Amino acid sequence: xxxxxxxxRLAVSAILAGALAASFLAASLLAAHAEIPLNERRSVYxxxxxxxxxxxxxxxxxxxxxxxxxxxxxxxxxxxxxxxxCADCHGDAKDKMKGVAAHYPAFDAAAGRPVNLxxxxxxxxxxxxxxxxxxxxxxxxxxxxxxxxxQSRGEPIAPPDDPRLKPFIEQGRALYDQRQGQLNLxxxxxxxxNRGKSLAGNKVPQAHPTGYPIYRLxxxxxxxxxRRLRNCMIGxxxxxxxxxxxxxVNMELYLMWRARGMKLxxxxxxx
Amino acid sequence: xxxRTLINVPAKAKRGEVIAIKSLISHIMENGFRHDNVGKPIPxxxxxxxxxxxxxxxxxxxxxxxxxAANPFITFYTVxxxxxxxxxxxxxxxxxxxxxxxxxxxx
Numbered sequence: 001x002x003x004x005x006x007x008x009r010l011a012v013s014a015i016l017a018g019a020l021a022a023s024f025l026a027a028s029l030l031a032a033h034a035e036i037p038l039n040e041r042r043s044v045y046x047x048x049x050x051x052x053x054x055x056x057x058x059x060x061x062x063x064x065x066x067x068x069x070x071x072x073x074x075x076x077x078x079x080x081x082x083x084x085x086c087a088d089c090h091g092d093a094k095d096k097m098k099g100v101a102a103h104y105p106a107f108d109a110a111a112g113r114p115v116n117l118x119x120x121x122x123x124x125x126x127x128x129x130x131x132x133x134x135x136x137x138x139x140x141x142x143x144x145x146x147x148x149x150x151q152s153r154g155e156p157i158a159p160p161d162d163p164r165l166k167p168f169i170e171q172g173r174a175l176y177d178q179r180q181g182q183l184n185l186x187x188x189x190x191x192x193x194n195r196g197k198s199l200a201g202n203k204v205p206q207a208h209p210t211g212y213p214i215y216r217l218x219x220x221x222x223x224x225x226x227r228r229l230r231n232c233m234i235g236x237x238x239x240x241x242x243x244x245x246x247x248x249v250n251m252e253l254y255l256m257w258r259a260r261g262m263k264l265x266x267x268x269x270x271x
Numbered sequence: 272x273x274x275r276t277l278i279n280v281p282a283k284a285k286r287g288e289v290i291a292i293k294s295l296i297s298h299i300m301e302n303g304f305r306h307d308n309v310g311k312p313i314p315x316x317x318x319x320x321x322x323x324x325x326x327x328x329x330x331x332x333x334x335x336x337x338x339x340a341a342n343p344f345i346t347f348y349t350v351x352x353x354x355x356x357x358x359x360x361x362x363x364x365x366x367x368x369x370x371x372x373x374x375x376x377x378x
Contacts, residue, residue: 055344058293060279063342066297069275220300220341 034192036206038261044205045265052217056269064146064215064267067139067222071147074140080131086144089128093151101145101152102264105253107164113246114168114253117145118224136243142222146213149266157210157264159257172254175247181238208259209252211268218271225252274298278359280373284351292323292331293346296361296369302337318363321345326355335363351377 045053055061075086075093090096105114108123115123121144122133134141159165176187190199191207198204212225219227226248230240241247279293296318303315315337323331331347358372 058279060277060293060295061344061346063295063297063344065277066275066295066342069277070297217340 034188035258036192036195041206041208041259041262043208043210043262043265044270045210045268047203047205048269048271052269052271056211056265062215062267062269064213064222064269067143067146067213067215068150068267070139070143071145071150074144075147080125080129082128082130084129086124093147097148097151099152099155099158101149101266102155102158103160105249105256106160107162107168114165114249116225116249116252117148119244119249121145121148137224137227142213142224145224146222146267149213149264152264153266155264156261157256157259159253159260165253168250169254169257171247172250172252172257175251176254181233181236183236185236187232207255208262209255210259210262211265211270213266214268214270216270222267225255274361274367274369276359276361276369276371278357278371278373280357280375281351282374283376283378286351286353286377288351289348290351290375291346291348292357293344294321294323294359294371295342295344296371297342298361298363298367300335300337300339300341300343304337316364316367318343318361318367320362322360323347324358324360325349326353330357351375353377 045056048056055063059065072093078085078088087093101117104117104120106120107113108115108120111123118136118141121141125131125133134144159169179186179189187207190204194204195206196203209225209228212228213222214228215222216228226243229248229251230243233240275297277293277295279291281290284290298318299316300318301313301316303313303317305313307313317337317339318335320335321333321343322329330349333345335343354375354377356372356374358370361367361369
């Protein structure tokens with residue numbers, strides 16, 4: 001080995017190390033910032049089988065519509081010690097609640113934080129009907145949420161343009177980018193970076209909450225976005241947040257912001 | 272909550288036309304083979320039969336078994352013969368009986 005050769009080799013390895021470091025840096029930046037271009041976003045609906053699409057498209061074949069019927073009855077039913085129904089204050093949901101679900105989660109001034117549609121329904125029950133709130137994932141709460149969601153079907157998802165929501169959207173985004181669980185995955189590593197690729201025979205979806213509450217065939221029932229989020233967290237072997245946790249709501253808010261402008265499909269059918 | 276049904280029968284049809292009939296009913300279809308979180312068996316609770324009549328005459332019937340998923344969706348075809356009522360009756364465990372019907376006008 002000549003003396004002159006040493007600096008050259010060092011230089012080569014320095015360049016290699018630099019390139020490696022740069023690629024790691026790029027990879028870590030990608031994990032946090034690879035947002036899907038707005039025009040490349042797609043609903044899972046577009047990737048479903050023809051049978052599943054047909055099930056969602058036909059209101060007499062979509063089993064979530066059974067829950068909607070329950071929701072319609074609950075909307076009219078008098079509840080709590082106030083003996084008032086939702087309709088007594090809000091009127092005809094078909095007319096008055098159009099577009100409402102597309103704007104949730106929204107900021108609640110009294111709570112000082114965003115609340116999702118389920119929480120809004122329960123706040124209404126407590127403060128206006130003097131009724132006990134429904135438990136999360138109860139048949140009743142899902143039914144009312146699905147009924148309200150249906151009134152916004154076809155409307156673009158439109159998170160409120162409320163400066164008070166900004167920090168909560170950022171918290172949701174931070175959670176989305178946070179590596180979690182024993183698999184040490186962030187949401188974005190699957191749903192942004194590897195969207196459309198195969199995972200155990202399924203296409204990795206982009207995770208746009210366009211149709212909640214959904215009828216999921218695997219569940220044989222209707223479930224909320226939070227139930228779906230908990231599924232994902234269990235899948236990456238993380239401790240799922242409890243129903244109604246602020247982390248969940250912030251995540252919902254971020255996901256709705258991320259899906260802004262996409263058409264609401266509630267109540268959607270998913271495999 | 273009461274069981275909900277969704278019936279899809281065309282409101283109008285031509286005499287002799289083949290029509291699709293769709294029916295959907297809310298039911299948990301608990302198969303009886305599962306256990307709860309303390310190991311106690313969950314008793315079977317399923318719909319066992321569905322019968323469809325057209326102006327009183329049976330045109331379709333089926334037996335349902337534990338392997339059928341929740342909220343059974345049953346669809347079949349028939350020939351529109353006369354104006355009248357297409358009626359459905361589901362029966363199941365624990366005295367479950369639900370009726371539903373739809374009108375059809377045949378021209």
